[in-house]
Amino acid sequence: MESGLETVCRVCGLDVGEVRFDEHGLALFVICECCGTESGVSDGIVAQARRVRGHWLDAGSTWFEPKARPAEWELQQQLRNIPPGWR
Ligand SMILES: [Zn+2]
Numbered sequence: 001m002e003s004g005l006e007t008v009c010r011v012c013g014l015d016v017g018e019v020r021f022d023e024h025g026l027a028l029f030v031i032c033e034c035c036g037t038e039s040g041v042s043d044g045i046v047a048q049a050r051r052v053r054g055h056w057l058d059a060g061s062t063w064f065e066p067k068a069r070p071a072e073w074e075l076q077q078q079l080r081n082i083p084p085g086w087r
Pocket residue numbers: 009010011012013014032033034035036037
């Protein structure tokens with residue numbers, strides 16, 4: 001994260017460097033290739049982000065874009081990327 005840009009998914013913690021919220025906090029409607037959440041749609045408030053995360057984890061935390069999933073992917077490690085205010 002640099003200059004207030006948000007690149008980490010608020011729901012699953014994936015960070016591929018793509019800007020999800022700009023420096024003004026405005027959503028850029030980027031669909032997360034991991035959890036499938038679109039920035040600005042269902043992650044605007046923390047309760048909502050937590051609910052979406054819970055559903056995603058309950059459903060087996062499968063990748064929205066399976067081909068993008070790294071071979072050495074670690075769910076717990078990625079969840080630790082979630083910004084503290086969105087956990
Ligand atoms: Zn995500």
